[in-house]
Amino acid sequence: MAKPIFDIPNLDEALKTPAVKKGASAHLKIHPAQPPLMEKLGFPPALVEGWQKKAVEKLGELKEKYKSLKLFMEVCVKCGSCADKCHYYLGTSDPNNMPVGRQELMRKVYRKNFTVGGALFGKLANAEEMDEETLKEWSTYFYQCSQCRRCSVFCPFGIDTAEITMAAREIMDSIGAGHKYSVEIIGKVHDVGNNLGIPKPALQSTLDFLEEDVKEATGADVKFPLDQEGADVLFITPSADFFSSPHVDSLVGYAKVFHAAGIGFTFSSHASEFANFGMFVGNYDQMKKISERIVQAARDLKVKRIIVGECGHAWRVAYSFWETLNGPFDFLDVKKPMHVCEFTHDLIKKGALTFDKTANDEFTVTYHDSCNVARASRMGDAPGGQFEIPREILRAVCNKYVEMPDAVNRQKTFCCGGGGGLLTDELMELRVKGAAAKTSALKTVMQEKGVNTMAMICAICKAQFSKVLPYYEIPMETVAGIHQLVSNAIRLGEK
């Protein structure tokens, strides 16, 4: 771990509401997307002439297109319920990171241009023009929101800051001011098929390596097939699973589940990414184009089902947007995408998998609810399935499982601090500070219940916690995928 050049929050204070420090995180800036990256996505290469007017026009267009945005601009009564609910406010003390403060950055432009009071009384009515100062604030603080939606749980009107942030980023992209991290990655998906830019021969060699590696470790012929036409299932997973640790351990887990259940599956080199950063930039055209690759692969490979791996925001995209953007999915047996946790859970219920739970006895496990799974989707048939299904899997494969405190669990979970397109090195200070809230909860169960493993089902959460936990003197090995623990315990070749 590199030596930090900023203060690390004290975890014992991390859940307490801090005193406001104006401008405390104003220095945290994103890398702008360079012109060729912007052009690849059809965005203007650089700030366009007359961008002030064009930004307002775009806001006007979006408020008509998405009634929710208009509502969110108009219904806030400044009750303050959201003020201390954002992990970035708790971690930075910057009032623009209070959800209401962040919303106000857009609302003041909205008032000036779309309300009578704002047009007439300007600053007296908290209304301001879109100008250089405002754009500077937008390009700072709309990249200090991870679109986690925790604030919306506590807002009496259900105002969703995530949607406001998405709209703000879409407006900025439309005038030529983009963020390198997401824009570059989306370009790679269009060019190569995945966020990392792994070409097919590299993907093939990676999967071949894993087949050998698992054979060496278990003696079983667990397959990792690529582009296998006629397989029952197309498996789509975040490309981090083909690259990072501990991500790959869950990838091995998925393959072992298919092997043990005797169900054929295939990866696709055309659709080698589940993540969908179209969501982070708030652009439905990009979102659609990215997921279109998956639909195409499913049709080309003539599969009966699409099952998806451990990725939080992409599950939101698949669960909530695929049908509208890329549907109908009537060519699939279940008519919709299926989460790998639903798949494994069903097999456990049917008694189709056998586990040796003692294989995980060295771990005392807790579960981190990832925000997009917890607050923006569901799993299975019953309400709350997105909370219970992962936990039931963990209890089926581990002897020692404990919950985190209720105040930060299930729908009240805190973001890992790196979601929503912020998992980038120039924002490391924000990421470390934003992780303090959830890490303090982890530390509590580590101290009180002996937890040494935090399981999760999101590639971003895994990468973020692996990186930031060491700042809090917690080992990166604490981070695990659910299917990594499944992988440890599953018995192959026995029913």
Place this chain on the structure above:
Amino acid sequence: MGAIDVAGKSIEVDEDGYLLNLGDWSKDAAEVLAKGEGIPLTEAHWEVVNFLRDYYDEYKIAPMIRILTKEIGKKLGKEKGNTKYLYELYPGGPAKQACKIAGLPKPTGCV
């Protein structure tokens, strides 16, 4: 964007200090990049750098971390074939920091 000085020659790097043109890499460049990261390059560091470069040469992408750890285990002994050892060599992470010194592009995505 910026530049680093390698034996009197200015070489362009991106915002995060990765070489813009992969062809600009040389052993001297690696030494300069490593110095910027505060890492004195030992033989073990070079094993990682050389493997990353060979793999990239063939596949146009950095290898999965597990492929790297296994390779290092083969070269330097089984007890060193793990992520922990790679982080001892490259505290900023084998993927990002070692790629930077090897002159490879920064890995992108949920990593």
